[in-house]
Amino acid sequence: MVVVKIKPLSEILKNLRGFKKIAIFGCELGSARCKNGGLKEALQLKNSLEKEGFEVISVKSPGGTCILEKVSKPLLEIEKGCEVVISLACGAGTQVIAENTNLPVITGVSTLFIGAEKEGKYFDEYCIACGDCIISDTGGICPVARCPKSLVNGPCGGAINGKCEVDSSIPCIWYKIAERLEGLQKLEVLRERAPFKDYRLAVYPRKLEVEETT
C-alpha cells in the first residue's frame, strides 16, 4: 500500500489563506489504513478547521481516491458552494481529484512510500517500484528497497551484528535474506552474480497499458 503522512495543521492553514468554504477528501484504501488520511482523520481535520473559523461543507472518503469512478460523483456534489478541496489521499489520488475539478486542490498529506503494515502501527518501506523485480532470487525479500545502497550481490562491509551501517535502528536486510534462503535451502541462488539493473525501468513517469483480451 501507499503510505502517507498527514501534514501539520499549521502548513495546511498556510495553504488555506484566502479561502473559507472547504471540502475534505480522505482515502479509505491507503490513507485510512495508515491512519493518516481516512474518514476519521478527515473528520478530525474538519473539527480543527472549524475551530479556526472555516466552514467545512463536505467530508468524504471514498475507497480508492485514485480511481476516477470513485471520486467523480462526490466531486460533482461539492462543485457548488465550495471554494477549495483538501485531499488526504496519496499523491496519485490528489492529482486525480485535481484533474477532475475546477476547484483549487491542496494536499493535507505527504506521500511517503510503498510499504507494509506491522501491528497496525508501523509501516516499513518494502518496494521502490524499480520496474524490474528481482525478489524471486532473494527469498521474496527486496534488497533494492530495503538496503539503502540497493545492493544486489550481497551485504556491504558495514553490516555488523544484523544492523545496517546507515541506521543502526534498522536491520541489515541481507540477514533476513540469508535466514530465509537458508531455511528454504536455496542459498545457492546467491552464488550467481546478479545482473546489472536496468534503471530505464525506473525512469519516471512510467506507464502501463493493459492489453485488450477477447
Added chain:
Amino acid sequence: MNFSEKLKNGKFIITAEIAPPRGTDWKSVIKGIEPLKGKVDAFNITDNQRSMVRMSSLVMAKFLLDYGFDPILQLTCRDRNRIALQSDLLGAAALGVKNICLMTGDFTSLGDEPKAKPVFDVDSVQLIEIAKILESGKLLNGKEVKGKLEFTVGAVYNPFAGPKVLQEIKLKKKIDAGASFIQTQPIYDVKVAEEVNDLVEEFGAVPIIGLLPIKSLKMANFMKSLNPSSVPDKLIEGLEKAMDPAQYGWDYIIDIAHAVLEFGRGIHFMLVGKTQELANFIDYLRNDSPYNHRF
C-alpha cells in the same frame, strides 16, 4: 619489483593508506610519505572516505605516480553511476594508474554532506566486472574501447561483517569477477588474520591483512562501538594499563604484522601516522628478519 609484479611473483606486500587533502595542498601529503619511498609497495588513495569531501582520488593518484610512488586508486559506487565509473577508469588507465581497489563505499548520510543524493547504480562486484570488461577492449555497452587498458584489480573484505555466509559468497564473487588482491578491514587478532588469509587464498586471490594502529582507549572504544567483535578485550585491557597507549597500540599491531609475515602474503597499514617507525619496521623486515627472503 613494483606492486603488481610482487603480487604475481608471490612476494610479501606492504601497502599503506593515505587520504587526499581536504583542499588543494597535495604537496604536504607527498611530503608526509617521503620516508616510505621504496619501502611501502603501494599506497591506497581513499575515495572520499567515510563520505567526507576530499580532493579527487584519481588526481591524487597521478601526483603519487609523478613523485615515484605506486598508487592504488580506490573507487566507490557511492558517487558515480556506470557512466562516470567507466569514464574515471579510462582516465586512470590513460594516466598510467594501474592498480585499483573497488568497493561499495560508505553511505552518504554518514559523512559531511549528508543531504547528498547517493548513487549506487552498480555494486562492488559489478564494478569489478566493469573493470574487466574495459580490459577486454569494450565498454559495458559493448562499444569498442580505443587503446589498451590493464589493471591490477583489488577489492575489500570485512571479516567482522555479516551475515558470514553471504559475506563469504560476496567475497568469492569479487574474486571470481577478477579481484586479484583483497585488502581487509583492520584485524587485531592473529587467529582471525590467519583464517581470513586462508579463506582469500582458497578463493584464489592474494590476501593483504589490514592493520590500523590504535592510538588511545577512546579510539579503541569508538572502533568497538562500530564493530564490537573486531576489538579484542585484551587490546582494551592493554591500553588501559599502558603508560603510553599510542606506543602500546603500535607495538600491538607490529606483533600481528610479525605473525602475518609467517603465514601471510601482505600487510595493509591503514594509517600512516608513525611514518618513521613504519619505515624502520619495513627496513627490519627487509634486512634483519628471518623472512627477509620473501620481500
